[in-house]
Amino acid sequence: MNLSIELFLLIASILLFISLLIGKTGSKYGVPTLLLFLMIGIVAGSDGLGLQFSSPRITQYIGVMALSIILFSGGMDTQFSEIKPIVGHGIVLATLGVLLTALVTALFIYWLTNNVLQTVAFTFLQSLLLASILSSTDSASVFSILRSRGLSLKENIRPLLELESGSNDPMAFLLTILLIQMLKTPDISGWEVVFEFLKQLILGSLSGYLLGKVAVRFINKINLDNDALYSVMLLAVMFFLYGFTSFIGGNGYLAVYAGGLLMGNQRFVHKRSSMKFFNGLSWLFQIVMFLTLGLLVNPKELLPIAGVGILVGLFMIIVSRPLAVLLSLAPFKKMTLRAKFFTSWVGLRGAVPIIFATYPWISALPHAKTMFNIVFFITILSLMIQGTTVSAMAHFLKLALPRVRTTKLKEFDVEFSDEIKSAMSEITVQSEMLSRGKRIMDISLPDRTLVVMVKRNERYFIPRGNTQLEVGDSVLVITDDEEGLKETYRQLGI
Numbered sequence: 001m002n003l004s005i006e007l008f009l010l011i012a013s014i015l016l017f018i019s020l021l022i023g024k025t026g027s028k029y030g031v032p033t034l035l036l037f038l039m040i041g042i043v044a045g046s047d048g049l050g051l052q053f054s055s056p057r058i059t060q061y062i063g064v065m066a067l068s069i070i071l072f073s074g075g076m077d078t079q080f081s082e083i084k085p086i087v088g089h090g091i092v093l094a095t096l097g098v099l100l101t102a103l104v105t106a107l108f109i110y111w112l113t114n115n116v117l118q119t120v121a122f123t124f125l126q127s128l129l130l131a132s133i134l135s136s137t138d139s140a141s142v143f144s145i146l147r148s149r150g151l152s153l154k155e156n157i158r159p160l161l162e163l164e165s166g167s168n169d170p171m172a173f174l175l176t177i178l179l180i181q182m183l184k185t186p187d188i189s190g191w192e193v194v195f196e197f198l199k200q201l202i203l204g205s206l207s208g209y210l211l212g213k214v215a216v217r218f219i220n221k222i223n224l225d226n227d228a229l230y231s232v233m234l235l236a237v238m239f240f241l242y243g244f245t246s247f248i249g250g251n252g253y254l255a256v257y258a259g260g261l262l263m264g265n266q267r268f269v270h271k272r273s274s275m276k277f278f279n280g281l282s283w284l285f286q287i288v289m290f291l292t293l294g295l296l297v298n299p300k301e302l303l304p305i306a307g308v309g310i311l312v313g314l315f316m317i318i319v320s321r322p323l324a325v326l327l328s329l330a331p332f333k334k335m336t337l338r339a340k341f342f343t344s345w346v347g348l349r350g351a352v353p354i355i356f357a358t359y360p361w362i363s364a365l366p367h368a369k370t371m372f373n374i375v376f377f378i379t380i381l382s383l384m385i386q387g388t389t390v391s392a393m394a395h396f397l398k399l400a401l402p403r404v405r406t407t408k409l410k411e412f413d414v415e416f417s418d419e420i421k422s423a424m425s426e427i428t429v430q431s432e433m434l435s436r437g438k439r440i441m442d443i444s445l446p447d448r449t450l451v452v453m454v455k456r457n458e459r460y461f462i463p464r465g466n467t468q469l470e471v472g473d474s475v476l477v478i479t480d481d482e483e484g485l486k487e488t489y490r491q492l493g494i
Contacts, residue, residue, distance in 0.1 A: 011051070015044060019287050034350060035383040037287050041294015053295040056358040056372075062292050063355030064242075066285035067169070068256045070139055072238045073278040074166045075260025082159040089335065090163035092328045093343075097164070098135045098171040100324035101316070101347075105131035108315050109308075117307055120370050129179040130371050133357050134316065134378060136172035138350025139165040145348070145390050152401035153394060155339045161346050166261075169352055170254035174200050176356050180363055203250025208258025211241055215259070216266045230270040231277035234263075286351075293354050297376050305370060309377030313349075316378070317385060321347040338397045345393050349375075349382035412453060412476045422478055423485045429473040433492055441465040444491045449479040 019037050044051050083090065110127040113120055122130065142165035152158070178193055215237045224230060238256060245255035264275070302309070325344040329335055357375040360368040394400040412426055436442045440451055440463055454463050455474040469475070479485050 015040060015291055016287060019291065034286060034290050035380070035387060037290035038294045038380065038383075041291040042297060042299055043294075044291075045295045045297065045299075047299045051295055053292070056296065056361045059292050059296050060355060060358040060362065062285075063289055063351065063358070065239075066289035067139075067253065067352060067355060068238060068242045069278065069285050070282045071166055071169065071253060071257040072241075072260035073275075073282040074139055074162065075257045075262075076264030076275055076278060078159070078162060078166065078261055078264060080261075080265045082156075083163050086156045086160040086163065089160050089329060089332055090167060092331075093160075093164040093325065094168035095171050097324045097328040098168050098175070100327055101320050102128065102131040102135040102172075102175060104320040104323055105134060105312070105316055108320065109312055112311060113308065117311075119305060119308055120367055122367065125179060125183055126365075126367060126371075129176065129183065129360060129365075130374065132172055132175035132179055133360075133371065133375055134312075134349060134353050135175065136168040136352060137161075137165045137347045138352045138379075139169060142346060142348055145346075145387055153342075154399045154401060155335060157339055157342060157399060161343065164343075165348075166257050167254070170201070170204060170251045170257070172352070173253055173356060174251060176359055180360055180365065183360075183365055184363065199249055200251040201254070203248055204245055204252070204254030205258055207245040207248070207250050208241060208255035209262060211237075211244070211255070212259035212262035213266075215241075216263055216268045219268045227270055227273070231274045234274045234278070235281075237263075289351050289355075293351060293376070297373070301369075301373050302377050305373050305377060309374050309381065312374065313378040313381040313385075316347070316349075317345075317382065338399060342393060342397050342399055345386060346390060347382075348386050349379045351379075354379055412455070412474070422480060423482050424476060424478045425485055425488075427475050427477055427492065429469050429471055429475060431471050434469060434471065438468040438470070439466050440469065443469070445477075446479065446484060446487045446491060448484050449477055449488045451475050452478050 019040050022036050022040065042048060046052055046054075106124065106128040109122060109130055110124050113122045113127070139162075142161055174197055178196060181196075182188055182193065215234075219230065219233060219237075222233070224233070238259070241255045241259045242252035246252035268274075322341065322344040325340055325347075329340050329343070353375045354372070357372040361372050391400070410426060433443060436444065445451070451463055453476040454461055454467070454469070456470060456472075463469075463475075477485075477488060479488055
């Protein structure tokens with residue numbers, strides 16, 4: 001079906017609207033938002049509403065851009081202070097954990113497809129390629145589920161999961177690309193494989209670190225007339241990180257994540273607005289990526305490989321991922337067994353394995369389309385089983401902390417810089433608050449709490465001590481820290 005640009009934009013906007021509305025509703029019932037985006041794409045595709053899309057190369061282009069944005073945004077949102085206690089855990093999981101997951105899963109796939117099921121028979125290298133594609137946890141899924149649910153976890157598990165999911169994609173990508181090369185050129189030597197692996201790892205890390213530092217200095221030095229252009233500048237920096245690193249033979253995904261991590265922990269001009277820009281952009285590209293992946297798959301082709309998909313998916317959830325996590329984290333004695341088990345449970349598959357599965361497809365390797373369908377099936381299985389039970393598993397293992405509910409500012413569009421540690425909140429004046437008098441000086445407030453602005457009807461004004469408040473007024477209060485804010489709520493009877 002040939003679409004005009006007008007019809008294409010109309011359909012795209014409708015799919016985005018539907019995704020946002022259904023995603024908002026589904027997340028309330030514990031359904032991963034990204035799974036819903038994926039299902040909407042499938043319903044709109046060739047076996048559903050009839051939208052024809054069958055280009056793995058375009059899907060790969062969209063996936064590369066989306067994954068770069070997601071990794072860069074996730075890196076910027078991660079604070080060194082949060083990951084410092086678990087940086088060793090994260091690095092081991094992102095490297096050794098991925099390798100062990102791939103190896104154990106490959107052995108099972110090889111045994112399963114050559115001895116039990118006759119759907120397809122993979123060689124060991126093909127089994128290892130499929131397992132490598134599936135070996136990393138998906139950063140988009142992990143970031144989305146942990147942050148949308150507002151989960152607070154004991155033992156620094158949340159920063160560990162975010163660090164692992166953000167940094168283990170490069171390892172899986174390296175294994176995928178190297179195995180594709182080995183399948184295409186069987187005479188490649190082991191030393192060449194090791195050299196290529198180390199080159200991509202080292203160049204990716206160095207590029208992310210060095211270019212990130214240069215970018216911060218450049219952004220702080222340049223003087224752009226339009227403040228909105230700083231976010232565009234940061235987007236250009238991110239794409240340059242990926243493109244330049246890949247051009248010189250390094251791992252672009254690693255460079256993007258490392259660069260985002262470094263820049264997110266440095267001060268630069270309009271940092272907060274730029275991070276907001278990337279947060280919105282990452283959500284947009286997550287939706288576009290999952291919709292595109294849903295359109296690409298043909299549901300009828302999933303049925304013949306359902307047996308392999310179910311068995312391999314369950315094996316990864318129950319055996320290979322937990323085994324890899326337990327072995328990788330064995331040296332870290334302070335981490336409890338419950339925390340390790342939960343870490344293994346949040347080994348979510350998502351868009352990243354599906355994107356990686358387009359590489360052997362484009363390279364026209366034997367069984368490449370079958371591999372793509374198996375990966376797609378396992379992704380759905382993982383999101384349905386693991387994605388829907390993250391919160392329940394955290395509570396079952398007694399690792400969930402009480403959720404801290406913060407009041408979002410609605411009437412006052414005000415924010416502090418990250419360097420300012422004060423806390424602020426928006427409070428609606430109730431009659432009980434005015435029992436001692438209507439003036440601000442009559443209201444019981446802690447010494448370190450200030451009322452800095454009042455909204456009455458549609459008028460904003462800065463109050464004084466003798467300013468009289470009215471029921472229904474919205475007041476913006478600022479205090480030293482979160483503890484001071486809690487004390488303010490207590491004294492006001494909130």
